[in-house]
Amino acid sequence: MTSPLVEIRGLEKQFDLSGSLLEQITFKDGRFQRKQEAVHAINGVDLQVQKGEALCVVGESGCGKSTVARTVMGLLSPTAGEIHYDGKRIDNLKGRDALPYRRKMQMIFQNPYASLNPRMTIQQTLEEPVRFHQPDLSQSDVRAKVQEVMQSVGIDPDWGSRFGHEFSGGQRQRIAIARALAVDPEFIVADEPISALDVSIQAQVLNLMMEAQETRNLTYLFITHDLAVVEHFGTRVAVMYLGRVCELADTKSLFATPRHPYTQALLSAIPRLEDERPNYIRLQGEVPTPVNLPSGCVFHGRCPHANERCRTEVPKLIATDANVQVACHGVEEGRL
Template identity: 55%
Template sequence: MNVPIIETKNVEMRFALPTHFLSRQKPVLHALSGVSIAIEPGESFCVVGESGCGKTTLGRAIMGLLTPSAGEIYFRGTRIDQLDESARKPIRADMQMVFQNPYASLNPRRNVFDTLAEPIRHLKPEMNHAEIRAQVEDVLDATGCDQSWQRKLPHEFSGGQRQRIAIARALVTNPAFIVADEPISALDVSIQAQILNLLTDLQETRGLTYLFITHDLSVVKHFGTRVAVMYLGQVMELARAEDIFARPKHPYTRLLLDAIPKLTGGSFDKPRQPGELPDPVNPPPGCPFAPRCSMVQDRCRSERPKLRPIANSATQAACHFAD
């Protein structure tokens, strides 16, 4: 079997919340509790979930922007979560990130050429100016940007053009793996399709592997190979993209699918009860989804289900009663 390009083993992320200095309580927010995923080369691995489920935290932990409280992260079989800044530097060129909001992720005072040259200068100091220039021109072509953009500043571009520049910046060091955190949510519908097509084309021409973080399941259906559905810092279901739509196993996945507005209409006709995420500082002892679950039993409130393979399928689900 191939070595996964990215593997996480029981990654935990806890944040201590600010407290009053006299307070005895030390509240801790569990952003990730025991996340284990393995991403194979060439995949478009999607992470879906609602806000606060830990999907962005997972992406940031893999990129090394956050250090896990416990657990291990591997890149091509090498453990990377404990590396210090200088030891990590050679790997950084291989792993890059695209952020949600291209209005915030580009430095407004830096022109496109400098934005794109910066990662090369930092991560590949051996390259001379001519090589950097050639690399920048190459990546601008690959992402559908015009060469005349090089001397322009971000405010001269529309949202879709900015996101192309952000993608070009991620590609300029020739990475193998890209974390894309909601790369199309801030864009208009007609622009979303342009960016999704660009990401698909780049995957084919450059052999990229994606970790695609999104809240939109319809994007997963079109784009993803496998998908992890997260809820309150845990993976609730791990499945092939086509299976998650045809045969969802976890009740939470079914709730998510049911909530997608359909072009045929009619699925919002019944009133729905208000549901909300439990407090991540004091998570319930059992299944985090138990308070909203329609098939909840006593066992769910006391015992937290582990991610387990479901019989006769390639899916894993964290539910006592999934089958």
């Protein structure tokens, strides 16, 4: 396998809940005590995104998918770990040093109703990143580039004088995709880009993104909770639970033979119009809070196959065959 375009190593992200120093100090049992709490959103994530692929990150709400996306893009600073782009570490770059990577890496946000500036016309919205990243372009070249990218995503260039609120959700998301493509990026992070859209529009936006991937040789990190979309769009899939990657496999292998108990439960919940479908797996208990993470495997409290080792030792991603990695003691020991 060639060297990855984007590599995430040991990524961790915590959000402090303790407040100021005075808010952390309490008086209990006759003495002052300091209490610090944090949300452990990401807990040691390792991922590699190969050039030209669409790596999908899936999992239930609160598992850390969007935090991974925002940390990779530099919108959040990692608490620990490293992010590399084309062999160079980028999470520690600031100011002008980060500018070349800002152009190569673009993001499509989840909510098209909030990601467009209501005070700017569509023309201004699309021209702004081009002017910022390519200041040498003339006015006519900028307009020509914006017109070309609008046509490529199915937007009438005559719409440029209108504002974002004049468009539907699907049209707004097309504009957001056009904004991301305007600077000719290599890598796009899509954070649940179709979850806020009507089902009838979702397929159109997905097909648009797949067409852009082919014509522009794009690489995607695609965040979603819709497994039907993953099966249609993804090259490989990373399944996350409570801030950790529990299984990483190519799409075909994951849907055909899921290894991790959590992945099996996720896939069993997909509605299917089949008589001979696998039995629905109902998990017991609730998802633990990311403030106080459980010891050992974060899934052991809901896993029917957990043993004492699962409760005390954190499993590592191990390769079960050429295209599959699983973080599960049961799989490692041959119990599953």
